Amino acid sequence: MDELLEDPFPRLLPELVEEVFFRIPPDEPASLVRASAVCKPWRRILAGLGFRRRYRKFHGTPPVLGLFQHGNCLLRKGSRFVPTSALFLAQPDDRPDWFAMDCRHGRALFARIRNTSVLMVLDPVTGQQRRVPSTPNHPFSFSAAVLCAAQGCDHHGSQGGHFRLAVVTTNQRQGVTSGWLYSSETRVWSELTSLHHPNVRYTNNFGAPSVLLGDALYFNIGCIVECQLGTLRLSMFDKPIDHSGRLMTVEEGRLGFAAVVDVTNLTLWSWETGPVGAIGWAKLRVIDLKTLLPTCEFGLRRWANALVISGVAEGTQVIFVRARVGSYMVHLKSGRVRPVCASSDIKIFPYVSFYIPAMEAACFGQWQ
Template sequence: MDCRHGRALFARIWDTSVLMVLDPVSGHQRLVSSPYIHPVSFNAAPVSFSAAVLCAAQGCDHHGCQGGHFRLAVVTTNDVQEVTSGWLYSSETRVWSELTSVHHPNVRFTNLAAPSVLVGDALYFNLDGIIQCQLGTLCLSMLEKPIDGNGTLMATQDGLLGFAAVVDAAYLTLWSREAGPKGAMGWAKLRIIDLEALLPVGAMSLTLEFRRRVHALVISSIAEGTQIIFVIARAGSYMVDLESGRVRPVSSPYMSFYIPAMEAACAGQEQ
């Protein structure tokens, strides 16, 4: 469901009663009872469920905080009640916060485990609209997307909330949420990248009109904390480096973990 600060978060599909926090380096697992249990009845209202994990230490550089305290955030959206709800968990107190809700009009069921992005002291979830969750106050608010349709949240190089989407079947378009001339927050278009010009010849060997209909090029994921975006084309998956503009094929996107202390220990053994 989520991966951040040296920890990975898991839940069973359609069974959100228990969340598992995993330290991939040590293999240590921590099971946490979820504040929300997805109904198993077919008559139950569809609910979008997402969760995030992050380090709880103040001022941590996250280079080696495995084993320390962590926080969990859970966000659900009920499309019948038109309500989005949120909870925060602290591994130090082992207690979930009180339920916080916000009215979410015209919400539609999206998916399980919608990805989140951490920007400043807020988590953002892409659940049929953007849900902002302030970690200090657990205040939930709704943000409009810069464009209708599919897209992915990201953090910009300047540390602002960003959004990426494929427009007109081939153009990777990036936005940043920033203050306008009068101080009002809004979306500003940052960059347009012609992916067809970067991808190998034949990677998008479909007519433009057909690509528009079948969404032949989609964003599969973004590596948080980097300027790396993964896209899926007809010929396979590709990694796009937004800084260099380079593109290379990949078999499957994944996140690895690096601890400087382990490198130093290995170097000492080699001497």
Template sequence: MDEPVEDRFLRLSDDLVEEVFFRLPPDELACLVRASAVRKRWRRILADAGFRRRYCEFHGVPPVLGLFQEDTGFFTTTAHLPARPDRPRRHTAMMAVDCRHGRALITPFNRYFGDFGEGESFDLTVFDPLTGHQRRVPSPDNNVLWFSAAVLCAAQGCDHHGCQGGDFRVAFVTTDQQKSVTSGWLYSSQTRTWSKLSSAHHPNVTKYTFNRYVPSVLLCDAIYFNIDGVIKCDLGTLSLSMFERPTDVKGGRLMIAEDGGLGFAALVDVTDLTLWSMETGLEGAMGWAKLRVIDLDTLLPHGALSIPTADCVISGIAEGRQVIFISTFACYMVDLKSRRVRKVSSPTRKLFPYMRFYMPAMEAASTGKGQ
């Protein structure tokens, strides 16, 4: 009688078991937990630091484990994530501004509605929902009403697979509508000081320009914001520059394209998700090239686009993962590679994905042998 498949799998060598475990999805932590409960030998493999490092290297870009909505409501998108979504202690009402490298950047809620005195100081807070760890960052300019900002890890040699508690930087930009100028600052947690960036002329700025917590994209050594054009914040030269977007369609989002360069996504004609990539021409000129158009009717659940068109928006981008969040009467996480779609929240116009690798705590078996 043939040996059952289950028994044959249990008899595999550690090397082959590792190869199987490498393919467990990092955004479904329950798979890792269940595997660790089967055999002590398997738990020992999963608890090994070398395996965990190779697991992260195998998958590359960290998965989405949770979401910060604009009002800093944080919720996990996977089971077995021991998040501590407590709001930072210094303020009772906060707004999410950005989220990257295992950190969220948060600002007082009253900045959103302009409910504060002239010159009144305010703080930003860098917050880790897994540990509850938080760091205060003073504002570079208390007279700023609307702004956008980005947070990123500054630890030397970090692979950003599980950034936690180390050095960070904050990029901060604001637009003066009367002078048609965008200014910026860069904060270092190492020196605890802000460095002024060179300003950029903003020819397209209008009275309708609304620089308020615009999502950002980190690519190489630059942060990009979509503010009536693309604002590039060069972290190496401490300079700002600006160039055009591929389309004036409202609600477009910057992203990392499939080729690893700067990309852009927008909803054209409501159901058409159009993707562009920034390319360099033969003479060095930069320009946008349309990559593809995706019919959302073929991706989203039946009836998802039957609501008024104005309510269908791109509410978020998972940086580097080709994952887009589309909000209609619900918010859906859409994987453009696998075409996998799942509902993740109620409708929201803006959210910030929390991305990092997390391996549930597992005690390695104390014996060198055994099942």
């Protein structure tokens, strides 16, 4: 009887149980919690480091587990977190004095703007945070990115290790864009080469989202600024259209750009390269958002131009569109749409990561 209570399915081989667990969708971590509560053998499988590694490899692309929303800096709205999964244990509190700047590799980056800027890196799963002093010249308006510093890492489960921060800022009066790179290992800011371009028109680049491709970060601050992390060099090139939009990754890991054109048409471009270098932007596809979003979003004429791309889940084909009553998560491949929040916040930074609660609990000794 004791053996039956210990293992309700004694004839099921652990390898078969693991195969079943692999097929639990990664955006439903609550299912993994329930499975870990069935019996100790199942719990040991889910708490194993090998299972975590194989689970990530089986699913490939991590899911969106929540959203950090960036409010209006002038109105002091700060940031708040909105979970999109059924279970996310360490939900961060709202942070009225901190503004979301970036979210990548299991970490979220915030800035507090007072007399000087202070950056904070947060692990949303464990709640651990680390504050970083601002760059040497303390810019008020800037964009920043966070990324894992581990070499050869798949970045799907890299919480707790060293990280890097990149900051770019533009002095519009002088026509100069500057940048810095921070290492949590050395705790030193390294200055990047500056760009001089007096004739470029800029937008407010506070908290402009970034895209990481290989060893380069890309920021959209009116033009597109490329930050080469290895050589510490900055360069720039034009957007495909003089329109508000978002950088993203498209097929085959190329740099892409998305914008809502002609009221409801979501247009996607990709940056093409040839044997001798860059060729330019090529239009990929056009999606009519009227066929995807609820009809109530288009009922009033005065809201005709209210569709804005408010966020992109990096490395996925998921974008976020802000409409007149809230924001929607749009899966570009499947065409699936789901409402995620009733908010007018200007930017959304999706938290994209694998989260195996049984594994996290084991790491912190909760199963002992």
